[in-house]
Amino acid sequence: MKDGGRLSAAIEVLSEVFDRHRPVQLALRDWGASHRFAGSGDRTVIGNLVFDALRHKASIGARVGSRDPRLLVLATYVLTWGNGLERLQTVLSEDHHTPDALSEAEESALKADVSDEILPHDAADVPEWLWRSFEKQFGEEAVVEGRALAQRAPIDLRVNTLKSDREKLHKRLAHAGAEATTITPTALRIAPKPGAGRMPHVQAEEGYRKGWFELQDEASQIAAALAGAKPGEQVLDLCAGGGGKTLALAAAMENKGQIYAYDADRLRLAPIHERLQRSGVRNVQVKDPASSDLEALKGQMDLVFIDAPCTGTGVWRRRPDSKWKLTEKALEDRLIEQRKVLENARMFVKPGGRIAYATCSLLPEENADQVTRFLAENEDFKLVPVVDDWARMFGPDHLPTYISDRGELTLTPASTDTDGFFFALLKRES
């Protein structure tokens, strides 16, 4: 396919997403299924156009004065990808598979530079109703932080220290462009490619099949490390889902002690069994909510890890469609779930034990506000500032920008070059 046909396809897919509210991955997959002639290179370019148009929907939309799928896709090609108007006009005149030629209004929209007039939330590509929360969290940096969340994400890998080490894996994956990251000693990163670039399929690597590494953003690796799980401890991973944090905790514990992996939704737990096996993890008991309860664990845990259900605002780089779909009702539902999980978690902690509370959201309502509420209702718990552990584990030179006065940590693409993530450690004193 030439670029004209790819642009037409991207406009078609984006229209499906906007007009028929189809999930973007499904719309792309269905387009591929009904256009078998398209090669994998074509699909990559079409996907990249659609995802980038979604990432920058508000800023580009404000710049060209429309959120119409056609203009968003064309503007992505001309402005975001830097192909320029002349190149687009050549492409549009190439054959009959291209989108229609530009109208005068479209041509002037693609030429206009109205960046001064863009409202901050549009410039930041953040939905208007969330802007107050964003400003509360980031103050003057809110636009910078929003913009960073609208960029493409890297692929981060966690080296499974039960089976491999970073140096060895770095060499093995050099051909895929993997580089050591700067914060955790367990992470490798494949940087995002610009424009039509295609990311490698790392799950096809021998090292993945052998369990030498997992796909996991560095922010999650940092949170698992800061939880401080030690060999021999008793740990409850209360929202284990597919087991990403479980595996990282097991590696930190060197397979010694016991992790109980639980999730209220048994379907979400399903992939964990295969992952545990591949990773060589032997100290995890999976607690299926349908057949087991956690009664016997009450008051016994050194650590309860809560990877809380959340709105996912910190991972907008990876799921740009979720940014525009998020509703106030969904936020309210997540807040209720988070309160429930925190309240439930406290029962399992033994005196001297701790709760690690983490979300992949950047909204203060889901993070610091939940911690404040929990501390007010549970006077036997105290917040442990993360700064000393950070300095000890990752070095004192590059402390993260967002550590609150009382010691919670917020990671962001702009400040730590990771996904957006919140982490707080709560210790039961008595």
Ligand SMILES: C[S@@+](CC[C@H](N)C(=O)[O-])C[C@H]1O[C@@H](n2cnc3c(N)ncnc32)[C@H](O)[C@@H]1O
């Ligand atoms: C962020 S996801 C967990 C991701 C997982 N820890 C990982 O690293 O792959 C949050 C999980 O919390 C679970 N959840 C929601 N409410 C819960 C509750 N009350 N108790 C336990 N798990 C709950 C959801 O089913 C979901 O799988």
